[in-house]
Amino acid sequence: MSEAASELPRIHWTEDGTERSAAWRSEAGNPPPRRVVVADDTTSADTAYRLACEGTALLWRGDFQNARQLLNAMARRTERKPKKASRPGQKAKGAPGSATEAFHLHRLAQSQRARTLGMLLLPFEADHSVPLRRAPDVREACEQAYGPAGEPYVASLRELLGMIGAYEWRRKGVEIPALEDRIHPWYGVFSPVRGEYVDLVAAEPLPSKTLAFDIGTGTGVLAAVLARRGVQRIVGTDQDPRALACARENIGQLGYAAQVEIVQADLFPEGRAPLVVCNPPWVPARPSSPVERAVYDPDSAMLRGFLDGLAAHLEPGGEGWLLLSDLAEHLGLRPRAQLEGWIEAAGLKVLGRSDIRPRHPRAADPSDPLHAARSAEVTSLWRLGVR
Known part of the structure; x- marks a missing residue:
């Protein structure tokens, strides 16, 4: 999981009249900035x-908490709304004309914002500690994300804050009612x-309790739900x-090993099963970071x-459960x-479908740039069989 120190790119800067360099870390795969002050x-x-x-990175040497405040101030400057229309019926300058355009503008704005805020950099020691005043102990959070460091390095403050948040998610966990x-x-x-x-998988009648495949298991949540439901x-x-x-x-922690x-x-693993479950990324677009690969799937590849491949891995009479949001449809992306054509071309047929409305806050937030699509979104469990 960690990248060997010798394989890391280097970041270069001048400080106190001396040319300096350090290893560069970026989980998003961003190259080291060319200009650093x-x-x-x-x-x-x-x-x-x-x-x-302008593309110039800032290597922070001040107080850590002041760096966080500076990042927040920079973030506020990225939140610029489109200008209002001057006449009724006229589209506001910079406002999207369709759901698809709104999505692409939103992704572009997210990318630009991430690039800008990622320019505030921090130094790290070889043990992942941050040698700044009032810096928290982030060694364990960085160790979980990066693995052993081996040498001092530089990374963005924004990425560090993401690691701290992920560390807390991992420590506290996410409550899953279907698992209790x-x-x-x-x-x-x-x-x-x-x-x-998860609720759809917990409620759908099982075609068999002998064997199931969970394709793209991620955290293992769906495999755990199936195990709790008695799949052997x-x-x-x-x-x-x-x-x-x-x-x-x-x-292992849930006791289903x-x-x-x-x-x-x-x-797919080798063989066939009477139940094959898959929750692929829902939106056909290019991810900009590793964690986004669970949401964005270029050309719907997965x-x-x-x-x-489903027909070749289903036992006779078996079912494939495809868990998919229709958000891409409301965005005009798929x-x-x-989708129905791909199902037919794969030699499959739809046995049934169960739907559920999303409960996340953005679905009811009219200020969200994609509110029109999110408010209409439905998540479905498609039951597929071999024709």
């Missing part, structure tokens, strides 16, 4: 924001905070080393791979007819 408590938010927008217990997501592994798809053996698959380790830990096997595989 040293900043401290005397640096104003306006100056920091201007430099960041908690799942503990690791950094970079999608957290099951949207529980409606479950094989969960994933390709990501973090997800595999996370799922194994959760399954005797029923659930977690294996590394590209979609969805199509699951559909194309028509329902296209």
Whole structure:
């Protein structure tokens, strides 16, 4: 999970008239900034924001808590609303003209915001400690995300705050009513905070309790739900080393290690099962960070791979459970007819479908840029069989 220190890129800057460098870490895979200046408590938010927008990174040497305040001030400067329309019926300048355009503008704004805020950098020692005044002890959070460091390095404050948040998620866990217990997501592994798809799996009548495959298991939450429902053996698959380790830990803590096997595989394990479950990424777009791979799936690659391979891994009379939001349809990114065409082309038929409305706060937030699509969203469990 960790990258060897010798393989890390280097970041270079001048400080006190001396050329310096350090290892560079970015979980999003961003290259080290080409221009770096040293900043401290005397640096104003306006100056920091201007430099960041110009592509100049700021290596912080001041108080840690002041750096957090500066980042918040920079974030406020990124939150600019489109200008209001001057006449009734006229589209506001910068406002989207369709749900698809709104999505792409939203993603662009997110990308630009992440790039700008990612320009505020912190130094780290070889043990992951931050050598700044009033810096918290972040060693365990960084160790969980990066693994052993081996040498001093530089990373963005924004990424560190994400690691701290993920560390707390992992420590406290996420309550899963269907399990009457908690799942503990690791950094970079999608957290099951949207529980409606879990509820669908917990309620749908099982075609068999002998064997099930959980494709793209992530935290292992669906494998655990199936085990709790009495399925005798479950094989969960994933390709990501973090997800595999996370799922194994959760399954073990929940007491289902005797029923659930977690294996590394590209979609399907060997063999056939009477039940194959998959919750692929819901939106056909390019992810900008590792954790977004659970949400964004370029060209619907995982969805199509699951559909194309399902018939070959179902036992006669078996069912494939596809858990999918129709948000992409409301955004104009993937028509329902296209999904139905892929199902038919894969030699499958729809046996039934169960629907549920999302409960997340953004679905009811009219200020959300994608409110129109989110308010109409439905999450479905598609029961698929071989034609």
